[in-house]
Amino acid sequence: MPEHSTTHPLGHTRTVVAxxxxxxxxxxxxxxxLHGWEAAEGAVLISPAMGAMGRGPGFTMAVATLGGGARLATRGHGRERVVYVLAGGLSVEGTGLTADSWAYLPAGERVEMAVAESARVLIFEKAYAASEGVAAPGLLHGHADDTPAxxxxxxxxxxxxxxxxxxASFDLAVNRFSFDPGVALPLxxxxxNEHGLFMQHGRGVYRLGAGPxxxxxxxxxxxxxxxxPFCPQWFVAMGPEPxxxxxxxxxxxxxxA
Known part of the structure; x- marks a missing residue:
């Protein structure tokens, strides 16, 4: 829950669901x-439940705070996950991941994830869409610094x-996009493509939707x-930092199809 200093006593918020x-x-x-986790709390930010307002997302996105001893074992329920470490650290199958590391947890495989002290993570989850003749991907992890910008x-x-x-084995892309102050998408x-987005640093203005x-x-x-899908979208970074x-x-x- 956000600290009381960030709340608005007059009931104002920027949150909108269209x-x-x-x-x-x-x-x-x-x-x-969070269901299926130990020593963890989180906020579900985007989910198919938004479909009550219209088309509805085809994925779930959440942020979670994991305490010491937190554990997750994925189950064979056909859903893939990407876990991105925002702060702290955790281990996946014994491999340590620090801030700005990520792990792809494949659908249908049991993967052990544990936290020694604490971590804050971003989670993307969706049903894996198989492609005929293409093998599904396996467990994978990396660090954002290892990927060229x-x-x-x-x-x-x-x-x-x-x-x-x-x-072609991946039906999901997860990207990190950085903008210098004043820089915008060119169109x-x-x-x-359907998108789920989490602001990691800085601020700006996002233009979304068309017509009403x-x-x-x-x-x-x-x-x-x-x-x-097809929601018009545009972004410009504002403020003193990227x-x-x-x-x-x-x-x-x-x-x-």
Whole structure:
């Protein structure tokens, strides 16, 4: 639960849930014990439950605080997870992961994850979409610093890191996008990919939706965003420091079916 100093006594919040997008501001995050975890509490930021308002997301995104002794064992329920370490550290199958490390936990495999002291993590989870003739990926982990930060469409002020491999076995991409102050996406994007986004550092303005849902939202570290397929989207970083966000999207599957 956010500290009382961040609450608004007049009931104001930036949180909005629309038919094709949502902004979930940090001041509305509500924590609770997470199912399947030990010594852990978290806030579910995006989930298919948003479908009551419209199309609804096809994935879940959550932030969790893990205490000493926290453990998770994935179950064979057909759901894949990506766990990104925001702070602290944990181990996956005995391999230590520090801040800005990540782990891909494959669907249908049991993977042991444990915390010695404490950790804060971001979690993306969705049902794995198999592709005929393509083997599903296995357990994988890495660190953001090991991934090159490529200028986006030639702009060195916008740097994109692609964390997961891009081969056909993966139906999910998880990327890290950093913007220098004043740098913006070069166009308003609208495409078939669905996005879940978490502001890791800095602040800016996100433009989402079109027509009756079009809005320009101030965003800052700790906020979460859902963007439905074809939801128009654009971002500009503002403030004295760079802005960085983490996001997931569906990839490598037949969208013409």
């Amino acid at each position: 038919a094709d997008h949502a902004l979930v501001a940090e001041d509305t995050h509500v924590t609770a014990p 490529e200028p986006f469409l030639g702009d060195p002020g916008a740097r994109l890191q692609t964390l997961l491999p891009g081969d 308003v994007e609208s495409h078939h 849902t079009e809005s320009w939202y101030p965003v800052q570290a700790g906020d979460a965003i859902w963007m439905a 802005a960085t966000y983490l996001y997931c999207k569906n990839v490598n599957r037949d969208v013409m």
